[in-house]
Amino acid sequence: MEEKAKAEQKKIGMTETWLKKHRLLYNGATRHPLIISIRDGTINTASFKTWLAQDYLFVRAFVPFVASVLIKAWKESDCSGDMEVILGGMASLEDEISWFKTEANKWGISLSDVVPQQANKNYCGLLESLMSPDAEYTVAITAFWAIETVYQESFAHCIEEGSKTPPELKETCVRWGNEAFGKYCQSLQNIANRCLQKASDEELKKAEVMLLSVLEHEVEFWNMSRGNV
Numbered sequence: 499m500e501e502k503a504k505a506e507q508k509k510i511g512m513t514e515t516w517l518k519k520h521r522l523l524y525n526g527a528t529r530h531p532l533i534i535s536i537r538d539g540t541i542n543t544a545s546f547k548t549w550l551a552q553d554y555l556f557v558r559a560f561v562p563f564v565a566s567v568l569i570k571a572w573k574e575s576d577c578s579g580d581m582e583v584i585l586g587g588m589a590s591l592e593d594e595i596s597w598f599k600t601e602a603n604k605w606g607i608s609l610s611d612v613v614p615q616q617a618n619k620n621y622c623g624l625l626e627s628l629m630s631p632d633a634e635y636t637v638a639i640t641a642f643w644a645i646e647t648v649y650q651e652s653f654a655h656c657i658e659e660g661s662k663t664p665p666e667l668k669e670t671c672v673r674w675g676n677e678a679f680g681k682y683c684q685s686l687q688n689i690a691n692r693c694l695q696k697a698s699d700e701e702l703k704k705a706e707v708m709l710l711s712v713l714e715h716e717v718e719f720w721n722m723s724r725g726n727v
């Protein structure tokens with residue numbers, strides 16, 4: 499690409515450019531058949547319960563990942579305000595874990611008996627690789643932003659006007675689909691864009707590959723619930 503065009507793209511924001519470029523995969527992650535079935539009210543209970551149980555395990559692994567991103571932010575000399583955003587995200591995970599426990603109870607799921615499925619193990623493995631001190635902040639924050647944004651976009655779709663989401667699933671959708679969570683995702687996106695703007699070509703490539711990897715893992719994660727259809 500021409501240098502000037504490259505510079506222009508950076509001004510818009512690298513993440514926006516990438517989402518346009520990889521729109522098909524992004525839609526695959528945010529408009530998955532499971533999400534569509536929640537939105538149109540055709541979802542079956544078993545699928546939802548599988549997702550809930552598996553996501554509880556994922557979120558438990560997500561906490562140390564976010565902690566590792568926090569450490570990376572602190573080590574960056576010019577992390578203007580990043581720490582507050584990441585710390586806020588971490589703090590809300592405490593409430594999220596409690597919510598999973600209450601919700602699992604409602605659906606008669608015993609969380610201590612949940613066994614992680616392969617797709618979940620693979621995704622947690624990706625998180626673990628990013629926890630390494632060798633993993634760059636830029637790459638980790640890009641992953642962090644993408645992980646949260648897929649859930650925000652997915653669940654927001656289930657509470658848009660015209661959606662027929664069953665009332666017993668509304669709370670789940672609001673948890674990630676609400677505006678405050680959207681603002682938080684926007685803050686993560688701003689951090690990612692700022693990091694990507696200063697990144698070397700090699701780092702940029704790594705971050706883009708990471709984005710694709712996150713999107714693929716998200717699709718596989720939703721797919722786990724299909725075993726029940």
Ligand SMILES: Cc1ncc(CO)c(N)n1
Pocket residue numbers: 553556557560645646648649716719
């Ligand atoms: C699989 C998955 N992706 C993203 C999120 C958002 O935190 C989540 N809870 N689970």
